[in-house]
Amino acid sequence: MYFQKDSRPNHQNCYRYEVTNRDDLVKVIIPFFGKHRLKLKSKQKDFKIFCELMKRIRNNEHLTKIGLIKMYLIKQKMH
Secondary structure, three states: OEEEOOOOOOOOOEEEOOOOOHHHHHHHHHHHHHHOOOOOHHHHHHHHHHHHHHHHHHOOHHHOHHHHHHHHHHHOOOO
């Protein structure tokens, strides 16, 4: 975790928490945000898309060209 100072318009300083382990995403992060709903509708939508992408990764869809293209198109819907 680290503090990110941001001077761009319409942005604010915040803490960032990076996760690189897929198991942690599935077992910790997704359940946490499933239980503690995000406040902004745009973030809720992005979280739902993120969960869909993680489901596809767990099903190894990212290992085929067609699966990767489908995931890319889904990801483009994120804010």
